[in-house]
Amino acid sequence: MEDRLLLFLKIQQLKEKKFKVAQIAAELKISRPTVYKYLEMDFEEVREYISNPHRKAKKLDPYRDWIVAWLEEYPHLSAAQIQDRLLERYPDLSIGESTVRLYVSEIREIYQIEKKAVVRHYEAVPEQPMGKQLQVDWGETKQRTTAKKEVKLYFIAFVLAHSRYKYMEWQDRPFTTRDAIRCHENAFRFYGGRPEEIVYDQDHLLTVSENAGDLLLTAEFQAYVKERKFKIHLCRKADPESKGMIENVVKYIKGNFADSRVFSEIKDWNRRAWQWLERTGNKNVHHTTKKRPVAVFLVEKQHLQPVSPLLSNESTDAPSITRNVGKDNTIRYRSNRYTVPTGTYGSLPENRVMIEVKGKKPGTLLIRKPQGREIIAEHPISMEKGKLIRNRNHTRDRSKGIESAKKEVIYSFTDSESAAVYVDELCQRYPRYRRDQLAILQKAILEESEWVDEALRKCVAEQLYSANDFRDVVSHLKSMDAELDRPVHEHLTVQPARPDISVNIRPLDAYTRILEGHAI
Known part of the structure; x- marks a missing residue:
């Protein structure tokens, strides 16, 4: 109501300034019939016209606030776009295009919301046969x-x-x-x-x-x-x-x-x-x-021509994205680099892999071989940019598996059952360094095989579950064995003979005199 009263007052002010009807309509962005309508009424008549309770309500009045808000934020929206937004928010709404067009036009006049001119281009296209x-x-x-x-x-x-x-x-x-x-x-x-x-x-x-x-x-x-x-x-x-x-x-x-x-x-x-x-x-x-x-x-x-449900070589249920593998065995994804196992570059056709994002954002990046579904790398996706997302295992030689290394170590001992228990416990305590621990054991077995069985018994008895402790025990046993092999004379220390020494002996009365305070 206040908006229409304000519009009436503006029309009257421009009329007093000798503006013509066409000029008033252009200045206020309203139609000339609207200008004529308000010029024919005085202030009281406008108030009565606006506040008349018997005035027929319009079908879009309940959605007026939404329409005004959309037009004020996006003045260029057409009546067709307004209609689509109404149907999106209220799917059960039944409304004609002309009704929306007239209502939007009225809203523009009342609130003086100018629509930006948009030039649409139409091309003449020859009619095509059906299914062509x-x-x-x-x-x-x-x-x-x-x-x-x-x-x-x-x-x-x-x-x-x-x-x-x-x-x-x-x-x-x-x-x-x-x-x-x-x-x-x-x-x-x-x-x-x-x-x-x-x-x-x-x-x-x-x-x-x-x-x-x-x-x-x-x-x-x-x-x-x-x-x-x-x-x-x-x-x-x-x-x-x-x-x-x-x-x-x-x-x-x-x-x-x-x-x-x-x-x-x-x-x-x-x-x-x-x-x-x-x-x-x-x-x-x-x-x-x-x-x-x-x-x-x-x-x-x-x-239309019928098509088979799926292609013979590909399912279209999920998107497939490919990436090139660089010489440094990394792929690029959203401004970051992600590592793949060393040796991937040069081992795949065209050095390309498939990537897939799983889970909620930011999600997990899965990297697969181009043929089949074998996952060769998995990384948490970084939201930063310019980062190298590395899996430290990718820098190691993965040709020999952990299980193979464990078996090689275990069967190097005489008591393979005790060795299996020891190696399993060691791997459980150092899950991230299993390969390093096994490498130390393998080196000790290779270089000092004579003492490894005894070292195993001592480590199990003393609960020394560390490859470094095992190596130290081997070293200790080796040194102890060297001590036992030395000749006896190397273990004994013989004191040299002392020369004869003459000592002056004082008489007893000399000490008595000292105790009594007399000088000697």
Whole structure:
């Protein structure tokens, strides 16, 4: 009510300054009929008009605060975007496009929220037969996060040329060849089949402006195309008749779904994106065909080629990410280096490994061989940058296992049962240094084998469970044995004969006189 009274007062003030109706409407960003309406009423009439309890309530009045808040924070939002946000928050709301458009227009006038002009470009695209063509392109956006930061997101978009039925998938990292293959499989599953040909933008195959488009030139993708048996059509540079349809879809996704939305995590973002497709992207009437894509797709779906559930050489349930192994036996992941076992570089095809993230953020990084699922390294993911995340075991020779070393040590003793108990206890006490402890035992056995059995009995009896103690006991036994082997004369000390010494002896009365205090 106060807002409308304020608007009335501003109109009156401008009228007193000799402003014309068109000038008042332009100055206050309202329509001329609104200016005429308020000029025909005085202050009391405006108050009565606004406060009239019999005034018909509008269907969107309960959501007025949300609409005002959205427009004030993002003045450029269209009525269609406002409608989508209402349906996202209130799925059961049934409202027409014209109702939302008129209500948003009224809100803009009352609160003087100017809409920024956005020029949309439309390309003339020839009509394609059903099931003939699918267009694909990549895009990226910058989104505000719940932590008030900014993150870059990447997406791939698909659109069937006849029905305009769309699909998209998002990632929080750039796309790789395997990501593209996985998304194609997900799109075929979403559509229930594949078309005869797929159109890609040749510009993106050669540049990295939107995404590393050269991924489509890799041998891996060519093998995928050969297995799925669809044709590829590459657009010529500046050929809007061939690629304009998917370009508009990319703009639509950026300008309607992604615009002003807050990002929390990628799974939630994809879920919201697919919900947007269901209620808006594929449901709203297309401006060119004047039909709803979801309705036309029901017919086009019957013309798509069937595909097998999964590829013969790959499951698409989870993303596969590959990384190069450097000469220093490390891989790079999110601005950090993670070690792999020494010798990995040079032992794998093309020096590439597969990585996978498990667990809640920050999670654990699993590094696997490219063929099979064997894990060769596992690291906690670091949230810092420029760090070397090292596993000290990766710097050791892992060709001989711990169990093999233990068996070699145990069978070097005469009493292998006691040796097994001793070695097991030693490994339990020093779990991180088992290999070092066994190496000390092996060296002692190799160099001083004569005394190791006796050393074992003494260490068990005295509970000296340390390889260093064992080595010291061996050294002590060796020295004691050397002492026993020496000749007897080496152990005895013979005093030399003393020379004759003459001593002066005083008489007894001399001591008596001293005790009595007399001088001698």
